[in-house]
Amino acid sequence: MKKMSTRARVLTGTVAAVALSAGTFGAVNANASAPAAESRAAVKADTSNRHLQQTTHLTVDAASRAAQATLDAAEKAGQRVTVAVVDRNGNTLVTLRGDGAGPQSYESAEKKAFTAVSWNAPTSELVKRLASTPNLKDIPGTLFLAGGAPVQVKGAPIAGIGVAGAPSGAQDEEFAKAGIAALAR
Numbered sequence: 001m002k003k004m005s006t007r008a009r010v011l012t013g014t015v016a017a018v019a020l021s022a023g024t025f026g027a028v029n030a031n032a033s034a035p036a037a038e039s040r041a042a043v044k045a046d047t048s049n050r051h052l053q054q055t056t057h058l059t060v061d062a063a064s065r066a067a068q069a070t071l072d073a074a075e076k077a078g079q080r081v082t083v084a085v086v087d088r089n090g091n092t093l094v095t096l097r098g099d100g101a102g103p104q105s106y107e108s109a110e111k112k113a114f115t116a117v118s119w120n121a122p123t124s125e126l127v128k129r130l131a132s133t134p135n136l137k138d139i140p141g142t143l144f145l146a147g148g149a150p151v152q153v154k155g156a157p158i159a160g161i162g163v164a165g166a167p168s169g170a171q172d173e174e175f176a177k178a179g180i181a182a183l184a185r
Contacts, residue, residue: 063093067179086117087117088158111142113148116150123149127144147173
């Protein structure tokens with residue numbers, strides 16, 4: 001048997017590697033395209049599934065408009081506040097900290113918004129529930145102080161607006177309602 005030169009061995013190895021790669025790529029590519037077709041069919045079939053639920057969510061643009069309208073109402077009243085808008089799941093969409101708002105107001109606004117959307121009620125109403133159920137305040141991420149209001153569509157919560165920093169929770173909540181009103185315009 002004749003011994004192959006180094007050049008011939010490298011060339012033969014390269015050709016073998018290319019052929020193996022092409023075969024592997026072809027097999028992977030063929031397998032990858034098959035599930036995609038099945039997935040599309042499965043998604044179509046599941047859209048009529050009674051176990052699925054569609055929800056309405058506030059867009060970032062709408063959340064920003066509501067937050068700005070809230071901040072504008074507070075500034076017009078001479079108050080320095082922070083405004084937070086959370087989605088239906090309690091995730092923060094927008095937070096605006098007004099000039100001069102206190103350092104505690106940021107977290108308080110987010111928690112008020114989270115609390116309002118979680119219970120689909122203004123936080124001033126939820127404060128009243130503490131008298132009969134004081135352990136509500138122990139739920140992580142919540143803050144039972146006036147200043148949070150849910151954003152609703154057909155009675156269901158889709159977002160929450162929380163405000164903190166005014167001298168009273170009633171004022172905070174008034175500003176949150178100004179943000180909700182801006183969404184109707």
